[in-house]
Amino acid sequence: MKISMTVNGEVREHDVEPRTLLVHYIRDVVGLTGTNIGCDTSSCGACTLLLNGESVKSCTMLAAQADGMDITTIEGLADGDRMHPMQEAFRENHALQCGYCTPGMVMAAVSLLKEHPDPTEREVREGLEGNLCRCTGYHNIVQAVLAAAKGSTVGAIT
Ligand code: FES
Numbered sequence: 001m002k003i004s005m006t007v008n009g010e011v012r013e014h015d016v017e018p019r020t021l022l023v024h025y026i027r028d029v030v031g032l033t034g035t036n037i038g039c040d041t042s043s044c045g046a047c048t049l050l051l052n053g054e055s056v057k058s059c060t061m062l063a064a065q066a067d068g069m070d071i072t073t074i075e076g077l078a079d080g081d082r083m084h085p086m087q088e089a090f091r092e093n094h095a096l097q098c099g100y101c102t103p104g105m106v107m108a109a110v111s112l113l114k115e116h117p118d119p120t121e122r123e124v125r126e127g128l129e130g131n132l133c134r135c136t137g138y139h140n141i142v143q144a145v146l147a148a149a150k151g152s153t154v155g156a157i158t
């Protein structure tokens with residue numbers, strides 16, 4: 001079946017099998033491999049991207065369900081050479097270790113701050129509870145999100 005969607009500002013049109021998952025479409029057909037697959041069973045959040053501005057786990061839906069929609073992946077966040085403030089906050093706060101969960105964490109965090117521009121630490125922890133970090137770097141991840149919310153890139157909490 002033919003599908004068409006905007007990915008990071010570019011219209012993409014492809015013929016896909018109806019059973020194709022969105023995450024496989026983005027990685028294997030569009031070729032944007034920053035969106036990771038950690039579990040394929042909607043548990044880990046590694047595949048999180050923005051669909052019409054809201055975070056979704058892209059292994060939980062079919063590419064066909066995103067037909068006509070607007071998608072932002074981790075590759076679409078930076079403005080040229082300038083990292084998105086959330087990416088900068090993750091970097092400044094050492095909020096990544098192996099980095100596998102990071103694209104999904106960053107996308108989920110961007111979506112979280114859209115809904116809660118000034119979250120408490122608890123709201124950040126609850127907002128990101130669908131995203132798992134196998135390196136257990138949660139403290140610094142939360143710190144990065146709080147810093148981004150404060151408009152600074154460094155340490156909002158200790
Ligand atoms: S790969 Fe989608 S939630 Fe784990």
Ligand code: FES
Pocket residue numbers: 095096097098099100101102132133134135136137
């Ligand atoms: S930094 Fe390794 S899984 Fe999160």
